[in-house]
Amino acid sequence: MDFRNCTECGKPFRFIASGTCPACIESDENDLRVVYDYVRKNKGAGIKEASDATGVSAAKIIRFLRDRALGTIEMADHSLLRCSRCDQPIPRGNLCEDCTVELIWQINKRVDSQSLSIHSSSSSRMYTCELTKCR
Numbered sequence: 484m485d486f487r488n489c490t491e492c493g494k495p496f497r498f499i500a501s502g503t504c505p506a507c508i509e510s511d512e513n514d515l516r517v518v519y520d521y522v523r524k525n526k527g528a529g530i531k532e533a534s535d536a537t538g539v540s541a542a543k544i545i546r547f548l549r550d551r552a553l554g555t556i557e558m559a560d561h562s563l564l565r566c567s568r569c570d571q572p573i574p575r576g577n578l579c580e581d582c583t584v585e586l587i588w589q590i591n592k593r594v595d596s597q598s599l600s601i602h603s604s605s606s607s608r609m610y611t612c613e614l615t616k617c618r
């Protein structure tokens with residue numbers, strides 16, 4: 484059996500799919516509901532403000548924003564959350580829009596060059612094959 488320590492409370496638990504134990508997943512869901520309700524009722528509230536009002540730690544609220552668990556809600560001081568690539572403040576997720584676009588572009592480029600190199604290597608193999616046949 485695969486036992487791990489919970490990334491939230493540190494207690495060992497039987498690993499299923501997540502890094503946190505079932506008890507923490509449940510309290511996470513409760514926390515998320517409380518924060519979500521608070522931010523919806525108090526539009527423009529900041530992360531620290533919401534943390535004080537709900538008792539949920541600011542770090543956890545930031546994690547919710549990273550996981551996009553709060554949907555399209557924007558927190559007033561979301562500048563606590565930064566793009567993991569260029570360090571620009573972002574409202575949610577891991578990357579800013581610029582970096583997202585650039586990453587997608589890079590992935591597309593890599594796929595393109597991969598299919599290109601497969602193509603060119605197979606055609607050059609065919610070419611050498613024909614050459615040896617000719618001899």
Ligand SMILES: [Zn+2]
Pocket residue numbers: 489490491492493494503504505506507
């Ligand atoms: Zn736990």
Ligand SMILES: [Zn+2]
Pocket residue numbers: 566567568569570571578579580581582583
């Ligand atoms: Zn960025």
